[in-house]
Amino acid sequence: MVLLSVEDLKIRFLGQDYNAVDGVNFTVEEAEILGLVGESGAGKSITGRSILRLLPSNGRIVGGRILFKGTDLLSLSEDDMRKIRGKEITAIQQDPLSSLNPAFRIRDQMFDILKIHLGLKWKEAKEYGVKLLEEVGIPAPEVVLRKFPHQLSGGMCQRVMIAIAFSCNPMLVVADEPTTALDVITQALVVNLMKRMREKHKTSIIFITHNLALASNICDRIAVMKLGKIVEMKPTKELFKAPEHPYTLTLLEAVPRVGQRVTRLKEEGKA
Amino acid sequence: MPITSQYLVKRAIYMVLSVLGVSIVGFALFRLLPGDPVELIVGPGYFAKEEMAALRAKLGLDQPIYIQYFIWLRDFLSGNFGRSFRFDLNVLDLIMDRLPATLELIIFSVIIALVVGVVTGVVSAVKPGSWADRLSQTTSFVGFAIPHFLWGIIFVVVFGAVLRVLPASGRLDMDVEVNRITGFMLIDSLLHGDLNAFVNALTHIILPGLALSMGLIAMVHRTLRSSMLDVLGEDYIFTDRMKGLSERYIIYVRALKNALMPVITIVGIQFTFLLGGSILVEKIYGWPGIGNLVFTAVQYQDLSLVQGIIMLYAIIVVLTNFVIDVIYTLVNPRVEFK
Amino acid sequence: MLDLEQVNRRLTTARGVFSLLTSSKKILFGIIILLVLIAIGLLAPWLSPFDPNEQTLGKAYLPPFGFNGGDSKYLLGTDSLGRDILSRFIHGASVAVYVSVVATILTAAIGVPLGVTSGYLRGKFDEAVMRAVDIWMSFPPVLLAITLISILGTGLNNVIIAIVIADWTRFTRVIRSEVLNIRERDFVLAAKSIGFSPLQIMRHEVLPNVVPLLSIIATLEMSVAITVEVLLSYAGLGVKADTPSWGSMIADGLSYFRLNPWGMFIPLVATIVVILGLNILGDGLREKLDPRLTLTR
Numbered sequence: 001m002v003l004l005s006v007e008d009l010k011i012r013f014l015g016q017d018y019n020a021v022d023g024v025n026f027t028v029e030e031a032e033i034l035g036l037v038g039e040s041g042a043g044k045s046i047t048g049r050s051i052l053r054l055l056p057s058n059g060r061i062v063g064g065r066i067l068f069k070g071t072d073l074l075s076l077s078e079d080d081m082r083k084i085r086g087k088e089i090t091a092i093q094q095d096p097l098s099s100l101n102p103a104f105r106i107r108d109q110m111f112d113i114l115k116i117h118l119g120l121k122w123k124e125a126k127e128y129g130v131k132l133l134e135e136v137g138i139p140a141p142e143v144v145l146r147k148f149p150h151q152l153s154g155g156m157c158q159r160v161m162i163a164i165a166f167s168c169n170p171m172l173v174v175a176d177e178p179t180t181a182l183d184v185i186t187q188a189l190v191v192n193l194m195k196r197m198r199e200k201h202k203t204s205i206i207f208i209t210h211n212l213a214l215a216s217n218i219c220d221r222i223a224v225m226k227l228g229k230i231v232e233m234k235p236t237k238e239l240f241k242a243p244e245h246p247y248t249l250t251l252l253e254a255v256p257r258v259g260q261r262v263t264r265l266k267e268e269g270k271a
Numbered sequence: 272m273p274i275t276s277q278y279l280v281k282r283a284i285y286m287v288l289s290v291l292g293v294s295i296v297g298f299a300l301f302r303l304l305p306g307d308p309v310e311l312i313v314g315p316g317y318f319a320k321e322e323m324a325a326l327r328a329k330l331g332l333d334q335p336i337y338i339q340y341f342i343w344l345r346d347f348l349s350g351n352f353g354r355s356f357r358f359d360l361n362v363l364d365l366i367m368d369r370l371p372a373t374l375e376l377i378i379f380s381v382i383i384a385l386v387v388g389v390v391t392g393v394v395s396a397v398k399p400g401s402w403a404d405r406l407s408q409t410t411s412f413v414g415f416a417i418p419h420f421l422w423g424i425i426f427v428v429v430f431g432a433v434l435r436v437l438p439a440s441g442r443l444d445m446d447v448e449v450n451r452i453t454g455f456m457l458i459d460s461l462l463h464g465d466l467n468a469f470v471n472a473l474t475h476i477i478l479p480g481l482a483l484s485m486g487l488i489a490m491v492h493r494t495l496r497s498s499m500l501d502v503l504g505e506d507y508i509f510t511d512r513m514k515g516l517s518e519r520y521i522i523y524v525r526a527l528k529n530a531l532m533p534v535i536t537i538v539g540i541q542f543t544f545l546l547g548g549s550i551l552v553e554k555i556y557g558w559p560g561i562g563n564l565v566f567t568a569v570q571y572q573d574l575s576l577v578q579g580i581i582m583l584y585a586i587i588v589v590l591t592n593f594v595i596d597v598i599y600t601l602v603n604p605r606v607e608f609k
Numbered sequence: 610m611l612d613l614e615q616v617n618r619r620l621t622t623a624r625g626v627f628s629l630l631t632s633s634k635k636i637l638f639g640i641i642i643l644l645v646l647i648a649i650g651l652l653a654p655w656l657s658p659f660d661p662n663e664q665t666l667g668k669a670y671l672p673p674f675g676f677n678g679g680d681s682k683y684l685l686g687t688d689s690l691g692r693d694i695l696s697r698f699i700h701g702a703s704v705a706v707y708v709s710v711v712a713t714i715l716t717a718a719i720g721v722p723l724g725v726t727s728g729y730l731r732g733k734f735d736e737a738v739m740r741a742v743d744i745w746m747s748f749p750p751v752l753l754a755i756t757l758i759s760i761l762g763t764g765l766n767n768v769i770i771a772i773v774i775a776d777w778t779r780f781t782r783v784i785r786s787e788v789l790n791i792r793e794r795d796f797v798l799a800a801k802s803i804g805f806s807p808l809q810i811m812r813h814e815v816l817p818n819v820v821p822l823l824s825i826i827a828t829l830e831m832s833v834a835i836t837v838e839v840l841l842s843y844a845g846l847g848v849k850a851d852t853p854s855w856g857s858m859i860a861d862g863l864s865y866f867r868l869n870p871w872g873m874f875i876p877l878v879a880t881i882v883v884i885l886g887l888n889i890l891g892d893g894l895r896e897k898l899d900p901r902l903t904l905t906r
Binding site: 052109 | 505506507508509510511512513514515516517525528529603
């Protein structure tokens with residue numbers, strides 16, 4: 001069942017004369033993890049943000065539709081969009097330490113979303129919050145709830161963010177480089193955590209990353225982006241077995257393998 | 272928030288040393304005043320040398336300076352601030368009588384500055400470049416460039432004399448009376464339930480309060496605008512928006528709390544200037560506070576009184592800095608006392 | 610930090626200075642006001658139609674020419690003692706120029722060497738200077754100025770001395786702060802490694818790079834000086850009774866405001882214009898020389 005359908009999406013930044021995202025098409029099924037992979041500047045992050053309609057102040061969506069459960073998100077009013085954000089669609093960002101408000105305790109930042117979308121009161125929210133934190137593997141959740149973000153490590157903050165993102169059982173989570181700022185071990189923990197959440201809550205995830213190897217670990221399908229367009233989109237196994245687009249090949253080549261001599265990056269199309 | 276007792280002790284020592292330092296400088300400075308205070312007290316006419324010498328000895332003025340200082344210090348620490356030549360009252364009583372007036376004025380100004388500055392700062396930051404923003408910035412600039420007492424004069428002229436809208440002297444009209452409880456007219460009148468007096472006191476405090484607040488409004492506005500712009504671009508604001516929280520809540524609660532931190536520091540720093548500014552503003556508006564007292568005290572070389580006032584200012588400044596630091600840690604959980 | 614390369618390129622030639630001065634509306638506006646002020650001030654003896662202290666008691670409280678009762682001889686009217694306001698205004702301008710320029714030069718003369726040596730040499734000397742600055746700054750400046758005048762007595766030169774003693778910390782702190790940055794720059798380290806003595810380095814490397822900042826602080830200091838003069842004169846603690854300063858004119862003017870408001874308006878407006886002009890000039894210079902310091906965006 002198709003949950004999200006992005007049709008011919010075009011996004012442009014003010015002052016530029018080209019589209020940062022230029023006619024992108026993809027779908028996301030229920031409980032599917034789709035990878036958006038590409039190098040910096042490919043347009044993956046901005047695509048993710050456009051699904052939430054939270055572009056930076058100089059960004060504009062100049063074409064296309066974003067159909068979520070049949071409704072074009074781009075046609076909704078801001079008030080209606082706000083009902084969807086946090087409840088149906090959420091996002092996780094790259095730097096966990098700066099994603100949480102430093103002036104407020106963890107519990108304030110977890111309970112607010114529970115209050116407006118699920119109507120929970122403080123006590124109920126607290127019980128639920130503790131359960132959520134346990135689910136993401138945070139020890140002593142009651143203590144953590146009272147802390148401030150700067151008192152937690154990056155890994156713990158990202159788990160908190162994941163807890164927040166999944167707290168209202170959204171249908172779609174847009175995760176933009178969620179593990180890039182973490183060490184390798186925590187990375188693995190977070191990836192496993194996200195897989196578990198998908199299993200348990202049947203949530204779809206759009207996993208944005210520049211790391212193709214990481215994407216292959218978690219994603220069911222991968223869309224490769226370059227300069228604002230999707231150049232190839234296939235189920236993960238097929239992509240790695242039989243990549244078609246030369247750019248995909250370049251990306252694959254760029255992953256260093258043990259025992260391989262490092263040479264110049266093969267340019268697209270050349271042998 | 273870890274306020275260690277170790278910190279408190281260190282801080283207390285530092286504060287005491289500062290105040291002492293100021294007291295020494297003030298004491299020395301005033302002993303430099305030319306003229307003989309005894310002659311001033313005694314007035315014109317001929318007095319026998321012995322009588323003047325006796326008076327001098329009584330006032331301790333015949334001792335060398337450092338002994339005079341220690342005598343003063345000993346008295347000061349035991350609560351005896353000396354006696355004013357001019358007013359023939361205890362310096363302490365005199366100061367305490369007039370202190371509430373000055374404090375009320377300064378606090379009123381700070382409140383105005385915070386309210387106006389924060390609101391305009393937020394508006395400017397949320398819509399940078401708009402006409403509201405540019406208007407606020409220009410007004411800010413002018414408000415800051417023109418010094419307090421010039422504003423005081425401008426307001427007296429415009430509102431007091433030309434438009435005759437607001438009174439320009441004293442704390443109350445001649446025929447209005449409020450029995451003193453705290454010394455703060457605005458509070459006392461409310462405590463008595465006397466709305467008429469309250470309004471009266473309010474109209475009297477508006478002009479001097481506004482004049483004093485102009486510079487601070489500008490600084491608050493500028494600082495808050497800048498820090499709000501920074502905060503609104505932060506990742507955690509994106510998170511809050513992603514959650515679907517209302518924009519108003521995000522701006523006025525989530526973002527503002529973060530943006531207020533530098534503002535608090537600025538207010539603290541500007542406080543000394545407010546104290547100084549209040550001196551002139553009080554004179555212009557005939558406000559019966561400490562500031563007005565300063566002129567008389569210096570003119571008459573009333574040493575005890577002047578020293579008392581200097582000590583008062585030093586203590587106020589040092590205490591205010593301490594309070595500001597405490598408030599800052601409450602607002603910014605990342606800062607710890609060192 | 611100042612973009613020193615760009616700044617030095619602009620300031621080292623007269624052409625550079627000229628282009629800097631005309632490059633911004635703010636700077637242009639401020640410079641014009643400053644130049645007009647200086648011109649009026651310097652040409653006072655020739656411009657002023659009357660002796661500023663010449664009293665004609667029969668012709669007191671006249672409004673400016675063109676208003677009812679105005680006299681073409683007294684273009685801006687007369688004050689309570691029949692003195693020509695225009696002449697007093699013109700001489701007041703020269704007082705303002707004198708006070709602001711001299712006070713600024715003196716505070717710079719103290720503040721710059723102190724700031725440079727303190728910031729460059731650091732150590733105990735720096736600590737001592739900063740401690741002194743801290744104590745100085747916990748005195749409300751107004752209180753300090755009033756006290757100093759009481760010690761020194763009134764009069765224009767004493768006013769200047771009071772300004773300098775009360776405000777020397779301004780230059781010192783800002784210059785020192787900038788020097789703390791400059792001393793870490795490559796060209797300073799290079800000079801050190803060649804073996805220049807600290808004195809030589811301070812003179813040849815640090816000092817020239819502090820000059821642009823100087824101009825910005827100078828405009829501020831000038832406006833402060835004028836403010837303090839007006840303030841003290843208003844309180845009767847400024848210039849002596851026969852010296853026509855804008856401050857004393859404002860103080861006088863307020864007392865006979867009902868009879869002739871112009872006596873107070875004119876010096877008040879003039880003071881405001883000059884102060885604003887200096888501040889705008891300072892802001893414009895900040896924009897061009899060190900955008901980080903700008904007060905408006």
